[in-house]
């Protein structure tokens with residue numbers, strides 16, 4: 001049996017839907033709000049739900065639960081490793097962070113979790129997910145109204161570019177790896193993916209110039225790019241409110257890494273594992289921005 005955690009989230013939901021469509025696999029949903037009927041209750045902050053929720057699970061698709069301070073995320077992920085061991089889970093597939101993100105603040109709990117899982121008795125596959133295209137889309141969307149007025153897109157990206165990947169592509173890879181793992185286990189073998197860490201970086205890198213070009217296409221007016229300093233961005237984040245303090249840390253770290261030019265990937269396993277061609281980031285950017293601007 002496969003269990004997918006976090007099915008009410010965007011990635012977990014896509015992975016669960018993809019697996020549920022496949023023939024011959026028993027797939028169970030896990031979520032914090034599960035009541036045992038449509039979905040099992042799986043709350044990493046409540047280890048009792050894990051003891052019950054992981055019963056009879058062979059393949060666990062473990063979606064990281066990263067929205068919290070590091071000590072909380074680490075405690076959550078430790079609880080999952082502990083409970084999976086106790087429940088006799090045979091294979092854990094963990095959604096981690098791609099290598100290009102190694103110097104970002106969000107990398108710490110991911111690398112900690114990878115090491116914790118590697119020391120556990122079950123087999124592990126690490127899906128080192130690249131940064132979602134939605135991250136640059138979020139930057140572009142937030143800036144669209146001001147860009148429409150001023151003709152300028154401003155962000156602390158310098159000349160750095162970020163390799164981004166469509167979340168749906170990451171879900172497709174996870175579905176394939178989980179299905180092949182479960183089928184290998186059913187036929188009495190170790191998964192062909194056991195002990196592997198796959199770098200799922202995007203093939204396309206997007207920076208300030210590319211975002212300004214997408215805004216130009218979506219808004220129907222020329223938009224130029226201006227790089228901001230990190231201190232300007234820190235001040236704007238502090239003044240804007242709306243973010244938890246740890247989110248300010250992680251957001252600044254993203255800009256800092258982008259500006260330093262280290263978020264552009266040089267290697268990816270995406271093509272090897274994705275059943276189709278990667279979804280183009282530029283298309284998602286322009287079509288979403290156009291729809292939000294009310295343009296055809």
Ligand SMILES: NC(=O)c1ccc[n+]([C@@H]2O[C@H](COP(=O)([O-])OP(=O)(O)OC[C@H]3O[C@@H](n4cnc5c(N)ncnc54)[C@H](OP(=O)(O)O)[C@@H]3O)[C@@H](O)[C@H]2O)c1
Nearest residue numbers: 006007008009010011031032043044045064065066131132
């Ligand atoms: N690669 C990237 O660019 C990127 C960007 C943002 C986040 N991430 C990481 O990737 C994960 C999945 O991304 P997403 O787009 O699906 O995020 P999302 O839509 O915001 O979903 C958040 C996920 O966290 C789960 N979660 C939160 N607290 C939990 C807890 N205490 N116990 C169990 N599950 C918990 C939620 O599960 P339920 O609500 O179903 O319980 C949900 O699946 C995120 O949680 C984050 O760690 C990656």
